[in-house]
Every structure is written in C-alpha cells, then in structure tokens.
Amino acid sequence: MDSSETLELRCAEAWPAVTVDKIGDWRLRAAGGFTGRANSALAVGHPGVPVASALAAVCDFAHANGIPPVAHAVVGSANERAIEAAGWVPNTGHVAGHLVSVLTGPLGTGADEVPVLAAPTAGWWELTVGRPEPTDAERHVLTTGEIGYGVAEVMGVIAGAVRAAVVDDVLHIARLAVRPGYRRRGLASALMAACGPWAAERGATRAVLQVAVDNAGALAFYDRLGFAEHHRYRYWVPGPRACEDRSL
Incomplete structure (x- = not known):
C-alpha cells in the first residue's frame, strides 16, 4: 500500500x-x-x-x-x-x-452508455465549473495531463460529468456531478464505472478520490462502490x- x-x-x-x-x-x-x-x-x-x-x-x-x-x-x-x-x-x-x-478503491467495470471523451465539451464545463467556458486557471488545472471527460447524456441533455486522470498506476477521480433533476437514476454510478476501462487502458490498477469528511452522502455513495479511507x-x-x- x-x-x-x-x-x-x-x-x-x-x-x-x-x-x-x-x-x-x-x-x-x-x-x-x-x-x-x-x-x-x-x-x-x-x-x-x-x-x-x-x-x-x-x-x-x-x-x-x-x-x-x-x-x-x-x-x-x-x-x-x-x-x-x-x-x-x-x-x-x-x-x-x-x-x-482520501479514499482508495477499485476501478469501475464499465458503462457502455457513458462515453469518456478526449476533450471537454461546453456541457461538461457547465456541470464542472458552472459555466460553458472556464477561466484560464480552471482550464489548466482540469485539462493538464492524461485526462478523460466522462459525460452522461439523457435525451440530449448533459446530465452528469466526471473528470478522470491517470498518474502512474492510479486513476484520480474528481468533479463528479449530476444535475439535480437527474439524480437517483444511477448516473453517478455509471460515470464512475465508465472511468474504469478508460483508466485501465492507460495502466491504472486502482482509483483514488478526495471527499470532505462532512459530505455524508458522497462518502456513503463511494462506500457502496468499494472505496475505503486511506488517510485524511x-x-x-x-x-x-x-x-x-x-x-x-
């Protein structure tokens, strides 16, 4: 470890x-x-x-x-x-x-309906930073490196997004977001699952993410996916x- x-x-x-x-x-x-x-x-x-x-x-x-x-x-x-x-x-x-x-866990096993794009779209930016165009700093932080941009689309609407980054053999997950009107439909789980095969193709064997300790809902969600606390x-x-x- x-x-x-x-x-x-x-x-x-x-x-x-x-x-x-x-x-x-x-x-x-x-x-x-x-x-x-x-x-x-x-x-x-x-x-x-x-x-x-x-x-x-x-x-x-x-x-x-x-x-x-x-x-x-x-x-x-x-x-x-x-x-x-x-x-x-x-x-x-x-x-x-x-x-x-800081949580570590397994790679997802795949979700065919959720693509991981090579470049962010305006809809991905809107869900991730709150507007269709990022600042220069946001663009640098979120697009530098080996990055994939997961998007969940429902009837033409970008309803969910996630950022996946691979460093060495680790998949770093961040900016997981689902629009309020589309929650509780399994989109967050599908986004997480879609990152797994994408990351595995790039040499990742496990995943890591960071969650504030007072975010009980997110912690419970990641626990269901097999994540556990590594440290704080x-x-x-x-x-x-x-x-x-x-x-x-």
Missing part, C-alpha cells in the same frame, strides 16, 4: 497548479484561487529548512501570487504537528471543507501575526 505522502504526491500530479515552486520536498502551488488543492503548500516530506522558515516561504509565495497562505498537511503527520506548533490553525472557513478524506488531510492557515506580507 502507498504511504499517505506518496498518494498525496500522485493526487497533486493529477491536479496540477498553474504555478509551482518547491522548498525542499514541499510543493508551493497557486492557480488563481481555483480549489484549495491547487492553491496551497503541500507539506509532505522534509522542507529542507526548519518548518517555521518553510512557512515563511509559504507566506511569501502566496502573497506574490495573490492567494491566501494555506498549508495542506496529512492529519497526524510530523509536518502537521510542526505547522500547528508554529501558530497556524485549521482553515475552518474553507468553503469545500478543511478536513478531507487538513488545510491550515496562519494564526494572528503568523504570516506578515514582507513585500509591503
């Missing part, structure tokens, strides 16, 4: 930020504010300097790229404990949820006076 840090790195490769820098093993990421994963410092491995110094670099990078300083750390890791000791606090204000469960990560932000903008 992969370590939590190895799996985090694969997930990061599947969700590439627009701007990436490093301090030791840590990855500093910015993407115009599109998602926490692409706009946070991935604190895995050793930063090569004391953690307090690394966090100062996180702050400088964030300020230079016009995003709030955020650290993304595996729950219970030495890095997380050091981040907390440096005066940072859980980012409870993160809209999508600051505490995230949490977003951290500076406490009072822990991250001054030194460029001012």
Whole structure:
C-alpha cells in the first residue's frame, strides 16, 4: 500500500497548479484561487529548512501570487504537528471543507452508455465549473495531463460529468456531478464505472478520490462502490501575526 505522502504526491500530479515552486520536498502551488488543492503548500516530506522558515516561504509565495497562505498537511503527520506548533490553525472557513478524506478503491467495470471523451465539451464545463467556458486557471488545472471527460447524456441533455486522470498506476477521480433533476437514476454510478476501462487502458490498477469528511452522502455513495479511507488531510492557515506580507 502507498504511504499517505506518496498518494498525496500522485493526487497533486493529477491536479496540477498553474504555478509551482518547491522548498525542499514541499510543493508551493497557486492557480488563481481555483480549489484549495491547487492553491496551497503541500507539506509532505522534509522542507529542507526548519518548518517555521518553510512557512515563511509559504507566506511569501502566496502573497506574490495573490492567494491566501494555506498549508495542506496529512492529519497526524510530523509536518502537521510542526505547522500547528508554529501558530497556524485549521482553515475552518474553507468553503469545500478543511478536513478531507482520501479514499482508495477499485476501478469501475464499465458503462457502455457513458462515453469518456478526449476533450471537454461546453456541457461538461457547465456541470464542472458552472459555466460553458472556464477561466484560464480552471482550464489548466482540469485539462493538464492524461485526462478523460466522462459525460452522461439523457435525451440530449448533459446530465452528469466526471473528470478522470491517470498518474502512474492510479486513476484520480474528481468533479463528479449530476444535475439535480437527474439524480437517483444511477448516473453517478455509471460515470464512475465508465472511468474504469478508460483508466485501465492507460495502466491504472486502482482509483483514488478526495471527499470532505462532512459530505455524508458522497462518502456513503463511494462506500457502496468499494472505496475505503486511506488517510485524511487538513488545510491550515496562519494564526494572528503568523504570516506578515514582507513585500509591503
């Protein structure tokens, strides 16, 4: 089984930020504010300097790229404990949820009625980002890499969508969405199943996805598909006076 840090790195490769820098093993990421994963410092491995110094670099990078300083750390890791000791606090204000469960599970077995496209359509974008045309940052994050775009169509309407990315032997699933009026018809399961053969053809042997721990409905759905929690990560932000903008 992969370590939590190895799996985090694969997930990061599947969700590439627009701007990436490093301090030791840590990855500093910015993407115009599109998602926490692409706009946070991935604190895995050793930063090569004391953690307090690394966090100062996180702050400088964030300020230079016009995003709030955020650290993304595996729950219970030495890095997380050091981040907390440096005066940072859980980012409870993160809209999508600051505490995230990373789930692993089997590849789907196929759904002939759901294609996985080589390029996103306007309908796929609408379900995925809320409009038929993405921002430059959204386009970069969602289309960079070995990507497939699953679409479920019902009588000419794009009723469901999913993003599939393959990194090494791992299928990364994200942005699974079904229009409210088309739910409870098995479309989400069909979208997940369709990603399996597509990913297997590209060398994937298992799947991974990330879900906020308070999203009970999604967690129950993925449990039915055979997914189980591998580990959790949490977003951290500076406490009072822990991250001054030194460029001012």
